[in-house]
Amino acid sequence: MKPVHPPAVGEPTDPDVDLHIPVQRPGAWRAQVPVLAAVALGGSAGAAARYGASLLWPTADGGFPWTTLVVNAAGCAVIGVFMVVISDVWAAHRLVRPFFGTGVLGGFTTFSTYAVDIQQLVDADRARAALAYLGLTLLVALAAVVSAAWATRRIVTWRQA
Amino acid sequence: MNWLLVLAGAAVGAPLRYLTDVAVQKRHDTVFPWGTFTANVAGCLVLGLLTGAVTYGAAADPVRLLVGTGLCGALTTYSTFSYETLRLAESGAGFFAAANVAASVVAGLGAAFVGVVVAEALWA
Numbered sequence: 001m002k003p004v005h006p007p008a009v010g011e012p013t014d015p016d017v018d019l020h021i022p023v024q025r026p027g028a029w030r031a032q033v034p035v036l037a038a039v040a041l042g043g044s045a046g047a048a049a050r051y052g053a054s055l056l057w058p059t060a061d062g063g064f065p066w067t068t069l070v071v072n073a074a075g076c077a078v079i080g081v082f083m084v085v086i087s088d089v090w091a092a093h094r095l096v097r098p099f100f101g102t103g104v105l106g107g108f109t110t111f112s113t114y115a116v117d118i119q120q121l122v123d124a125d126r127a128r129a130a131l132a133y134l135g136l137t138l139l140v141a142l143a144a145v146v147s148a149a150w151a152t153r154r155i156v157t158w159r160q161a
Numbered sequence: 162m163n164w165l166l167v168l169a170g171a172a173v174g175a176p177l178r179y180l181t182d183v184a185v186q187k188r189h190d191t192v193f194p195w196g197t198f199t200a201n202v203a204g205c206l207v208l209g210l211l212t213g214a215v216t217y218g219a220a221a222d223p224v225r226l227l228v229g230t231g232l233c234g235a236l237t238t239y240s241t242f243s244y245e246t247l248r249l250a251e252s253g254a255g256f257f258a259a260a261n262v263a264a265s266v267v268a269g270l271g272a273a274f275v276g277v278v279v280a281e282a283l284w285a
Binding site: 035036039040041042043044046047048050051054072075076078079080083098101102103105106107108109110111112113114115116118119120123134137138141142144145146149 | 163164167168169170171172173174175176178179180201204205207208209212226229230231233234235236237238239240241242243244246247262265266269270272273274276277
């Protein structure tokens with residue numbers, strides 16, 4: 001079986017910006033406007049979804065931030081599927097990746113709340129909960145992106161075979 | 162109104178992350194995802210500062226929604242952070258993958274703590 005996604009050391013690691021696409025080359029400011037608008041629109045939608053989740057499942061003061069953990073893990077699973085689909089399967093419109101990958105998923109997930117939640121737990125003398133939250137989020141988020149990308153590639157290979 | 166504040170903050174935060182990424186990639190030709198790293202650490206610092214300000218009564222709830230939930234939430238990202246880590250690991254740059262995780266967590270947490278301490282010094 002040939003690898004669906006061969007190692008690519010020379011490729012840009014960063015999924016947000018691809019300098020090989022002329023529109024993403026800095027300097028072409030006029031061409032950047034639709035990209036920035038797509039990122040802003042997607043980011044707002046993602047952040048609104050995260051805010052909605054925090055209203056639906058509020059975390060008590062000093063409580064374990066399960067909602068943020070689940071939001072971040074879900075966002076990581078979805079980006080694992082999305083990046084495989086958009087790289088290997090779907091020749092999408094050039095604004096789809098900025099809108100959904102950079103915007104929606106970037107706005108939905110958050111690193112700042114993760115860090116400050118840990119600080120707040122430490123401040124409330126809940127160092128063990130802080131450490132558990134730190135490690136559990138990392139573990140679940142990385143496992144989510146790895147397994148989602150792996151499963152999506154399996155399905156893609158199976159359908160193309 | 163609360164929703165509008167979150168939407169407005171995120172409409173600034175997400176493009177700011179994208180522009181940071183473009184600016185950083187233009188200057189550094191490395192496999193390490195400095196763009197996302199920079200945006201994440203900056204967002205942690207600002208949210209730490211803001212959380213401290215709210216605690217000591219120097220910032221009200223609308224500011225928290227606009228700058229915290231909206232701007233900092235959208236400026237920072239866990240999905241791109243984890244995907245970039247996966248890409249580094251898959252491309253054989255295992256050391257950089259581990260370094261990205263360690264550096265992001267240490268610097269992000271450090272920035273959050275510094276933000277809260279500065280807020281305490283200013284407004285407590």
